[in-house]
Amino acid sequence: MSEGCDVAPTGPGRGLRRARRGLGLGLGVAAAGLLAATGVAFLATSSATGSSISVGSSLPHAAPAQVVPFNYTLTITNGSAQTVSGVELYKVDLGNAGESNQLMVNFSWLDPQDAQKVLNNPNAWIQVGLYDYVAAASGGACPTGQTLAEDPDTGNAQVCLTPDAGAQASAQLTQAHADTDLLPSVAGQSAFYILAAITTPGHAPPGQQSQLNTLTFDALVRAR
Amino acid sequence: MLTADMRPVSTSRRAPVARRFRHVMAIGVGILGVALLGGTGLAFLATNGTTSATITAGGLGSTHEFSAVYKPGDTLPTGVAWQIGGATATQTNPWQPILNQPVAANNSNDVALVDGTGVPSGHNLMVTLTLSNVVGMSTDYSYANIPIVVEKCVVTSGACVWTTATDAVTGNAIGTTILNLTNGYLTFLLQGAPSTYYEIESTGSSTSAQGSFYLAYTSGSGDANLGPTYAVAVSAAG
Numbered sequence: 340m341s342e343g344c345d346v347a348p349t350g351p352g353r354g355l356r357r358a359r360r361g362l363g364l365g366l367g368v369a370a371a372g373l374l375a376a377t378g379v380a381f382l383a384t385s386s387a388t389g390s391s392i393s394v395g396s397s398l399p400h401a402a403p404a405q406v407v408p409f410n411y412t413l414t415i416t417n418g419s420a421q422t423v424s425g426v427e428l429y430k431v432d433l434g435n436a437g438e439s440n441q442l443m444v445n446f447s448w449l450d451p452q453d454a455q456k457v458l459n460n461p462n463a464w465i466q467v468g469l470y471d472y473v474a475a476a477s478g479g480a481c482p483t484g485q486t487l488a489e490d491p492d493t494g495n496a497q498v499c500l501t502p503d504a505g506a507q508a509s510a511q512l513t514q515a516h517a518d519t520d521l522l523p524s525v526a527g528q529s530a531f532y533i534l535a536a537i538t539t540p541g542h543a544p545p546g547q548q549s550q551l552n553t554l555t556f557d558a559l560v561r562a563r
Numbered sequence: 564m565l566t567a568d569m570r571p572v573s574t575s576r577r578a579p580v581a582r583r584f585r586h587v588m589a590i591g592v593g594i595l596g597v598a599l600l601g602g603t604g605l606a607f608l609a610t611n612g613t614t615s616a617t618i619t620a621g622g623l624g625s626t627h628e629f630s631a632v633y634k635p636g637d638t639l640p641t642g643v644a645w646q647i648g649g650a651t652a653t654q655t656n657p658w659q660p661i662l663n664q665p666v667a668a669n670n671s672n673d674v675a676l677v678d679g680t681g682v683p684s685g686h687n688l689m690v691t692l693t694l695s696n697v698v699g700m701s702t703d704y705s706y707a708n709i710p711i712v713v714e715k716c717v718v719t720s721g722a723c724v725w726t727t728a729t730d731a732v733t734g735n736a737i738g739t740t741i742l743n744l745t746n747g748y749l750t751f752l753l754q755g756a757p758s759t760y761y762e763i764e765s766t767g768s769s770t771s772a773q774g775s776f777y778l779a780y781t782s783g784s785g786d787a788n789l790g791p792t793y794a795v796a797v798s799a800a801g
Contacts, residue, residue, distance in 0.1 A: 447706075
């Protein structure tokens with residue numbers, strides 16, 4: 340008899356607990372399914388990312404440098420030793436001022452064999468060097484120690500330049516040594532100039548007459 | 564009776580409710596699970612599929628190389644010839660060195676021919692010309708400034724039509740460039756195209772000065788260091 344009393348309260352309670360356990364299990368499975376579905380969906384999702392790259396040169400095509408040649412006319416007077424200085428050969432515009440002392444200029448005098456015909460003396464030499472911009476020229480003149488030049492990028496406006504004092508920023512070219520590497524030493528420059536001083540020693544050899552009137556050079560700028 | 568009545572009443576009236584509840588919950592959870600699994604399965608299946616792609620090797624001929632470099636003596640492709648020498652490349656003295664005297668380059672020579680026909684449309688070639696015996700030449704010459712030009716051949720009606728090569732980026736004509744003992748190598752960025760070849764030449768003239776050379780030492784007329792030797796490398800660029 341008491342079995343009934345014992346059984347009575349336990350009948351529906353056990354069923355409900357089983358149902359709750361079943362519900363919990365079902366919800367667990369459902370949650371796992373959801374997580375799995377979410378996981379699959381997440382894995383199936385594609386995404387893209389990237390890094391931005393900015394060009395380190397302000398010149399077209401990210402060029403490190405742009406070499407602008409001059410056409411300079413100089414006058415040689417026969418019969419005496421002389422030096423013609425301030426001969427403008429090139430302006431080198433730089434794409435990144437931070438690299439101005441990390442470049443090199445491979446400079447060549449391409450027709451030293453014509454020195455006698457052009458300069459009336461085969462022993463002429465050319466002192467070539469790098470110059471840096473100081474300021475615009477005032478009244479067509481520059482302070483002592485600076486060199487007056489023209490800037491081809493600004494309609495040949497006159498500018499004042501100072502020589503790069505670096506140990507390898509200048510060189511002396513002769514018939515026997517007609518190419519060199521020039522190494523700029525000044526940091527933070529947006530451009531530099533290549534100027535020459537042409538020296539003819541002594542008198543022209545007897546009987547020599549000028550036959551040509553052109554000297555040719557080449558400048559190649561590279562990183563070092 | 565009471566006890567007999569109460570037991571079956573309490574169990575017989577509540578047990579079906581619990582069973583129904585369990586059944587309903589089981590069915591509900593089952594439907595939910597099927598729906599979830601079905602949904603997941605469908606979603607997963609929807610990401611799968613099969614397709615096929617055909618890959619055809621590009622490049623040159625049976626080797627499918629990106630490019631090829633021909634040197635004097637090599638058999639050239641049909642319709643292509645050396646610009647200076649024609650069928651046979653010109654390989655003369657580019658200059659005649661004299662000890663302790665500057666001289667100019669007075670003869671032009673065919674150096675190498677680069678095949679640009681296998682380059683995919685819109686892509687470029689980077690050609691590097693190296694003075695491969697720069698060490699040997701440096702023992703003989705104080706300096707050697709070798710003028711180099713690049714000419715473009717487009718095979719038209721079975722023969723080369725020559726023009727000055729242009730830089731692939733700037734579009735500017737590639738002028739005479741100086742290869743010397745100091746810079747060691749030159750690079751040219753050239754555009755590939757069907758029927759297009761590029762020739763590298765050392766240039767010189769007997770009438771106008773080009774280049775400059777100064778012989779400071781020689782071991783004799785058979786000195787192997789008197790003349791330049793070159794190496795050409797080609798890679799994809801752009």
